[in-house]
Amino acid sequence: MITAPLTAVFVRDLCLFGYHGVLPEENRIGQRFIIDIEIRADLSGAIETDDYLQAVCYGTLCDIASDIVTGKPMGLIEALAGRIADEVLRRLERVEQVLVTVRKPSAPVPYPVSETATTVERQRVHEVAFSLGANLGDREAILAAATDCLSLESGLQLLNVSSLYDSAPWGGIDQPGFVNLCVTGQTTLRPHAVLA
Incomplete structure (x- = not known):
């Protein structure tokens, strides 16, 4: 099965007013902030069926940004952008x-920018x-090599590796016993990329 490609959705030049900045005047007077949001999502269902419920709503992206920009003041626009991104996810x-x-646009810096x-x-x-x-060859070495290969994959972070467990073969086929382990972690990869 082929993984559907991610679709990009953009909101550009959303103008909002907020009270963010490191200077007391910025928190008191406020200023304009211009927000761009780009998301990537699997919208194959929306594309194939023309179903709004399977899309990502531009208005919702604007609502999220507005709630944060017009909300509690922050000192840094880096924190503001991070909060918007986290809330979108x-x-x-x-x-x-x-x-x-x-x-x-109105950053208080003593230079013409x-x-x-x-x-x-x-x-x-x-x-x-x-x-x-694994149940053939040097079973422990094979599992160690498999775990090492997983640890080198981009987009995959291994967090825990279990102990080794011996288990009898299953299904009535005459074969050597197995050595098993479990590995857990985190990934930014999509499911079929993980399987690959």
């Missing part, structure tokens, strides 16, 4: 990746577990 399960740029900005990128992290077993 928390509220929208279809989203796998999000990129948030916060621009600050058109704006200052920061970009924060987040990826959804999934828990993953592997059940490994």
Whole structure:
């Protein structure tokens, strides 16, 4: 089965007013913030069926940004962008990746600049577990090599490796006994990429 490609959805130049900044005047007077949000999600169902319920709503992305920008003041636009990105992932399960740029056109710096900005990128992290077993050759060495190979995969972080367990073969076939272990971790990879 082929994994559906991720679809990009953008919101550009969302203008919101907030009270963020390290200077007391910024927290008191406030200023404009310009927000760009880019998400990537598996929207194959929406594309195939033209079903709004399987899409990611632009309005929801704007609502999330508005709730945060018009909410509790923060000192740094990096924190503001990070909070928006985290909330997008928390509220929208279809989203796998999000990129948030916060621009600050009226930054109080003593230089002629058109704006200052920061970009924060987040990826959804999934828990993953592997059940490994070997019953031929140097079984323990084979499992150690398999675990080492998994630990080198980009987008996969191993957190725990179990002890080795001996188990009898199952299914009535005459074969040597198995040595098994379990590996758990986290991944930003999609399911079929993990299987590959």
